[in-house]
Amino acid sequence: MEGAKMDARVEDDSSNTQEDAPMEESEQNNKDTEASPALISVHPTQNSVAVAVGSDLRVFNLLDDCAVSLTEESGGAYHNDSIRCIKYGTNGKLFVSAGDDKLVKVWSTDCWRCISTVVSEKRVSAVAISNDDHHICFADKFGVVWVVDLPGVDGTEASSFLNKKAVPLLAHYCSIITSLEFSPDGRFIVSADRDFKIRVTVFPKKPLDGAHEIQSFCLGHTEFVSCLAFISTPDSPQGILVSGGGDSTVRMWDIISGSLLDTCEVGTKVEQVESDATEGNCSTVTDICTIAECTLIAVAIQSLRGIMLLTCDLPSRTLSVTKVVSIVGENFVPTSIGSSISGGLLWMVTGASKLRGSDVSSLSRVKVISGFKKSSPNTSEQEPTVLADGEIPGRAKLLEKLQGSISIDEKVFLAAADAVKTAMCNLLIKKQYSDEKREFRKRTRNDKKNKQ
Structure with a gap:
C-alpha cells in the first residue's frame, strides 16, 4: 500500500458507537447547517x-410508473443524516446508499x-459495487476503503446478510x-482522493484478505x-478512465500504465458561456457520466447552468x-448526473438539504x-434536448416523488444554489486549522475504539 505522512488537517470523525466529542461552538454550528x-x-x-437529498432517499419505478416505498428488513435504522453517495450495481439488482450517519445500506431492487446495514467507523465518502454483486466497497473520511462480502444475492433471504462486518481493503x-x-x-478498483491522486488497484480474488497489488x-x-467514470471499448476490456477535478479539467487515462492520454480544459469554455463566472473554484468538475x-x-461543472458534452x-x-446544453430560464446547476445503458437519456438533479434561512428543509429539481443516438457514430448528428416536465418519463408522479414538490419558489431555488456551492467546497477542499485548533481537536477526538 502507498505511504503518506499523517496530515493533522484532515477532518476528524467521532465513533459511531460513542457520543460526539466536544467542539467549538462555531464548528458545531457549521456542522448543523452544512x-x-x-x-x-x-x-x-x-x-x-433514485434521488437522495439530505437523509431522504426517494425512488421512482419507471416500469410500473409509481413511487417506491422502501422497506427496512436488515434490523437497522433508515438514514438519519446526509446521504453522500448512492449507486446501482452493474446489473441493477443491488443499490447502495451511505453517508454522514456512518451507515452503508444495501438494497435489493x-x-x-x-438486505444489509453495515456500520462504518467514520463518515462514508464513496461507494462501489463489484460487477458480480458479491462485494460492496466503501471509502471513509480517513482515506480507507473497506469491503463487505455479499455472496449469493439471488434467491438469498435478507437474514443471511445481517450483521455483516467490513474489513479494510486498501488505504490512501x-x-x-x-x-x-x-x-x-x-x-481493477480505482480510487481518487483530494490530494490529486488516482490509484488503480488489482481487485483480489480474496478481497477480505486485502488488496496488495497496485x-x-x-x-x-x-x-x-x-469524480471518475469509464468508457467501455471492445479494444480495451478494462475500459478507458476519465476523471474530473478542481483544476477545471477532464482527463483521460490508460489505467494499465497509468499514462495520461489527453486533457480537456473545460474551465475556459465555461467562462465563455457563463457571463457571470468568476475566478476560483467556479469551474470545478463535480460529476462525469x-x-x-x-x-x-x-460533464457537470460547479457554475454551469446545464451540462457540457x-x-x-x-x-x-x-x-x-x-457543445454545451444550457438550461434556459432557470438557475439550474446540476449537482449530480446519471444515465442508463438504454433509453438514450441523461438525468440531472440540483438541490440541497438543510437550507439556512428557509422554511424548506430540502429541495431538489x-x-x-434526450436525443443521444446510440447508433450514430457521428456526434454532430446528436441533438440533445432538455425535456419539458410533461415529457419526462413518469411525468408529474415522478417529479412529485423525486422533487417533493413540483412548484418551487425562485427565492428558495437561489438559496439552494448558494448552499450547493458552499457544500461542494466543504466536501472537496481541505479545511485549514490553526495550531491551537489542531491541538484542541486532537485532545477531544473520541474515535478510538475500546479493544475488548
Missing part, C-alpha cells in the same frame, strides 16, 4: 431512478428492501477518497480529483468539447436531456 448536495442514480436499464492514508469505480471487466497511479491533476454506446461524456475520439485517444 448543506448536502442532491444526488441522482439511474438503474442500468432505466427501470428506476426487486422489492426495494434493505489521511486523504479523503472522493470516488470509487470498478473497471468494466471487474479486474497496478498504477494516474498522476496529473493539479487540484483534488472529484459516460453515455452508453456513444463517444460522448457529460465532450467527445472522445477513441482511435486518437483525445477529448474535445462538443430533476431535469432530463
